[in-house]
Amino acid sequence: MTYISDSTIEQKSFELLSKYSKNFNWQLSFPIPIEMVIEKQLEYSLDTFFEDENILGAIDQTNKIIYTNENAISYFKSYPGSFEFTLAHEVGHWDLHCDYNSNQLRIMNKPVSMICRAGDRDFKEIQANKYAAALLMPEYLVKETLKAVDYYNWPTLYNIAKDWHVSVTALKNRLEKLKLLYFDEETQSFYENKIAASGQQTLF
Numbered sequence: 001m002t003y004i005s006d007s008t009i010e011q012k013s014f015e016l017l018s019k020y021s022k023n024f025n026w027q028l029s030f031p032i033p034i035e036m037v038i039e040k041q042l043e044y045s046l047d048t049f050f051e052d053e054n055i056l057g058a059i060d061q062t063n064k065i066i067y068t069n070e071n072a073i074s075y076f077k078s079y080p081g082s083f084e085f086t087l088a089h090e091v092g093h094w095d096l097h098c099d100y101n102s103n104q105l106r107i108m109n110k111p112v113s114m115i116c117r118a119g120d121r122d123f124k125e126i127q128a129n130k131y132a133a134a135l136l137m138p139e140y141l142v143k144e145t146l147k148a149v150d151y152y153n154w155p156t157l158y159n160i161a162k163d164w165h166v167s168v169t170a171l172k173n174r175l176e177k178l179k180l181l182y183f184d185e186e187t188q189s190f191y192e193n194k195i196a197a198s199g200q201q202t203l204f
Contacts, residue, residue: 004096004127012095013134016041030145031165032136034087038066042094046087057086061098066090081167085132092131097124136166137174146180152190 020041021028038044044064053071060067068076068086076083151157154168161168175181182191191197 002123006130009092009096009127009130010134010139013092013131014138014140016091016095017135017138028138028141030141030163031084032088032138034084034091034136038087038091042091044094056082057090059090059093059098061094066094079167081161081165081170084136084165085167085170088132088135089125089128091135092128093124096127096131133170133174133177137164137171139178142174142178143180146175151175152181152192 016037017028017032020026020037024036024040026033035046038046042064044066047065047067048070049058049067050070053069053075055069056072056075057069058067059065066087067090068083076086146160149156149160151160157171158168161171164171166174172181172183176183179193182194182197183189184191184197187197189197
């Protein structure tokens, strides 16, 4: 297992956005234009394949192609933002993992470096998910955008997720990761943090 720290994942994803911003005169803003980042900055093409619907995407490093699964289209439609997250996930593999195991796998007789299945808990998949969240919701931009927003409720979170082209689950998880939100499973309520949820008060 190759350990990659969360801070490194955050840094690498932001570096990619910074390069795209500089090279193509784009100001960092939501939604992140993930398809343009792939095609212009990475110079990868986007394509589709037909495979088991549990496979969402794949990346072919040698031929510079990122694939999404046509048979997963119902999944992408049912979960808005999942298509963009899948693309960002593949970019995570490009940035974190594609120096090894290149083209030892195949789908539809096509060589690929990585095949990504829904629910896969392999460490590389977890890292790519963290990268995708950071790429689509960079910390600085999230904090800047939400600093004057009351987002401690589902309706607002759904609206934000729609505007940012991410799933509401990915948004909630990202805000919790950045310690901008705490969801109490027992009360099904949102709080600013865990201390607020417990009713305790800090001294400062």
